[in-house]
Amino acid sequence: MIMCKQVAKALSRERYYEMPWHRRIPMFVHIRLCVMCGKYHQQVVDFQKGFRGFLEQEGKGELDAGMHLSPEARKRMKDQLETP
Amino acid sequence: MRPMSDTPATLPETWPDEHGDYLFQYAYLRLRNQAAAEDAVQETFLAGLQALGRYDGKTPVRYWLRGILRHKVVDHIRKASREVAVDDIEGGEILGSLKFKAFGIPSQHPAPWKFDPKHAYEQKEFWEVFYGCMAKLSGPMAIAFTLRELEGLSTGEICKELRIRPNNLWVLLHRARTQLKACLEANWSRT
Known part of the structure; x- marks a missing residue:
């Protein structure tokens, strides 16, 4: 049986769903039995899923956070790219 | 866009x-x-x-x-x-706490979310709030969080770049998550 400290360290170092099964199974058993680790684990995993979802949205270009190049920067870039 | x-x-x-x-x-x-x-x-x-x-x-x-x-x-x-000086990471209050020494976790009762993350992740508008909250992080905490969560660097790579120990990285990531959670709860719950 792995200890709480090992669970916390593993979760801080790796993404739970990317761990190999032989490491994920003892983690799974522990967090099912331990209330404290269960809560902590759930929040870390929620964040990990959140980042995965965010990166998917960002990758697809479906995220519009209202960030735009300044007109000066855009013009500067265009001028540079148009220069033969 | x-x-x-x-x-x-x-x-x-x-x-x-x-x-x-x-x-x-x-x-x-x-x-x-x-x-x-x-x-x-x-x-x-x-x-x-x-x-x-x-x-x-x-x-x-x-x-x-x-x-x-x-x-x-x-x-x-x-x-x-x-x-950036990253040697001022005061991890003592977390890593030195009895709870961490005994259990390896920062708190016995991490506060529950004020909203349902699974539901929020299905809303397109949520990712704009998420972006805004991520952009508000600052300092070494933001650097560590970006390298880890957005760029996918390993613990070893980040520790080498920032010249910190894994425990310090753990503290930075823990703080970033806490701050991000507070920001999301304040801004998503309001929308």
Whole structure:
């Protein structure tokens, strides 16, 4: 049986769903039995899923956070790219 | 933000209008600095122009440029992290606590979410709030969080870049998560 400290360290170092099964199974058993680790684990995993979802949205270009190049920067870039 | 178009990649002068905002948004979140993000995008366009002969057209030009930008961004973060003192991470209050020593977790009762994350992740608007909260993180905490969660660097790589120990990284990531959670709860619950 792995200890709480090992669970916390593993979760801080790796993404739970990317761990190999032989490491994920003892983690799974522990967090099912331990209330404290269960809560902590759930929040870390929620964040990990959140980042995965965010990166998917960002990758697809479906995220519009209202960030735009300044007109000066855009013009500067265009001028540079148009220069033969 | 403009969607991708069918404009040929061989028209670099169209890149700032076609892909400028997309790339700027990507760079700004990771660098959290308008001028640095614009510089990174500009350098990306110039590098793309120089490498255009090697572009095989298999991937859309936007993603090809984003690949170039990613390297620029990580290089910039690496340089910036050398200039930032990260040895003032006061992890004692967490790592030295009896709870951590005994159980390895920062708190016996992590506060529950004030909203349902699973439901929120299905809402398009949530990701805009998420972006805003991520962009508000600052200092070594933001650098560590960006390298870890957005760029996917390993613990070893981040510790080497920031010259910190794994326990310090754990503290930085823990603080970033706590701050991000508070920001999301304050801003998403209100919307």
